[in-house]
Amino acid sequence: MPNAPCPIPNTQYPITKKWFRIGLLGIFILSLALRFWGLERFNTLVFDEVYFAKFGNNYLTHTPFFNAHPPLSQYMIGIGIWIGSHIPFWHDTVNGLTGSLRSPWTYRWLNALTGSFIPVVVAAIAYQLSYRRTFAILAGLFTACDGIFLVESRYALSNIYIVIFGLLGHWFLLLALDNQNRRRSFWLVFAGIGFGASVGTKWNGLWFLSGAYFIWIAAWLIHLIHSFSNSKFFFRSPLLEQEAGGKRQELGVSTYSPPSPLSPLSQTPLQNLTQLNILQMLFYLGIIPAFIYSIIWIPHLQLDKTYGFIAVHQQILKFHLHLGGNSPNVHPYCAAWYKWPLMTRPMAYYYQTAESITEPLPVMGPPLPAGAGQVVYDVHAMGNPFLWWFGVAAMLFLIGMLVSQAAIPWVKEKRFSVPATLSVDTWIALYLVINYAANLLPWVKVTRCVFIYHYMCAVVFVFLAIAWFVDRCLCSYYQQLRALGVTITFIILAAFIFWMPIYLGLPLSTEGYKLRMWFNSWI
Secondary structure, X not given: OOOOOOOOOOOOOOOOHHHHHHHHHHHHXXXXXXXXXXXXXXXXXXXOHHHHHHHHHHHHHOOOOOOOOOOHHHHHHHHHHHHHHOOOOOOOOOEOOOOOOEOOOOOOHHXXXXXHHHHHHHHHHHHHHHOXXXXXXXXXXXXXXOHHHHHHHOXXXXXXXXXXXXXXXXXXXXXXXXXXXXXXXXXXXXXXXHHHHHHOOOHHHHHHHHHHHHHHHHHHHHHHHHHHHHHHOOOOOXXXXXXXXXXXXXXXXXXXXXXXXXXXXXXXXXXXXXXXXXXXXXXXXXXXXXXXXXXXXXXXXXXXXXXXXXXXXXXXXXXXXXXXXXXXXXOOOOOOHHHOOOOOOOEEEEEEEEOOOOOOOOOOOOOOOOOOOOEEEEEXXXXXXXXXXXXXXXXXXXXXXXXXXXXXXXXXXXXXXOOOOOOHHHHHHHHHHHHXXXXXXXXXXXOOOOOHHHHHHHHHHHHHHHHHHHHHHHOOOOHHXXXXXXXXXXXXXXXXXXXXXXXXXXEEEHHXXXXXXXXXXXO
């Protein structure tokens, strides 16, 4: 993918700092509006709200209960209920399904607000990786145009908190790498807090932290390989070195000269990963996350004294081990990890039918008999199909780019070599591929029933991958590539609008519903 005509960060784009901020604000406002619109429409408990909304309310009513996950997300929902209950509006509809008389708005609004910030955090990570404003805007926009993040943000569910705390951990880590001394320590502390909070929501938040460790290890391996390659020729005579350089030129391989500090090859915080030693990693991204995770449990253990800290973890593990395998016999929406990237098995969080659009919104009871319901209300936990599919293709492109960069010197020079300084795009590719793998591959060994929402931690790196690809297309000398970037963006936006009724639970005719269910496995 040609880097030109965008060789210098921040000067290559027509996006000024002012318009960059306006763009981020616009993405946030779009996310906010979509998440808060009609938040109280379904006056019931949708999907796992039957657990998490009740658990949040239990903390307020001091009702002991067993929690099969770490408690942070339920604390957040409980805080939202408490604040929402003291706001003198948005209480037109109420129910007692949480154990107390509550408005649906009270147990959903904080999730909606939190989810609205995720596209902005993704954009911040993209900018910090590259200092490219177009890349950042595209990453934020694409994240704002995803369906499963919109759905999860509109209900009292927990996955939004895993993602935002994990992403904040990564953003703070990148900010730390971009600073020195006390400022670096300051951001590293916050990175540790973010990662600890992510694990304190669900255990799979640990994969965000593992991704940080893996990219750090990769940076050190690259550094050591390069140092070893140089040391092999440390005692070479100038004449032999000159002959070697001549042979490389004959093979069509240019000799490498380190870039200047202002070169775009060197402008990424990730190149500073080797400035962090093992003790710093263990303290800031080991001890601090473990400490945060531990103190998160204190309020819950004080409420429910049935189990201590160790015993409650044993009970949680036992609970998950007995959930059964990935089979429709266990749950109709069970979907193994390999079904997630191509979105072959999304799931319905809410499905009801009505005879006409003028009827009150159905909230309880089974759907009407087949043929009787003319209006469908469906809330589908489904991503933006084209965003996910294009994103997987972009991730495969990044993997191919990394493999080719390692393979070409091997083919031409019969040896493995690493340049002294990797390009910004190579660092981005490493970061995205490693973090995607870190958040997806651990699920390969999981035998319990899992669902598509478990993919949310990995798919954010897919959004970054397609944003990177489109950004590179828009920067190309070739008109065809620029047109490709515009076309991909348009298709993603159009797809989001097309499938929006099943994200928001808007009334659809049976024909309109079937029009959006492209495959039988989606239903």
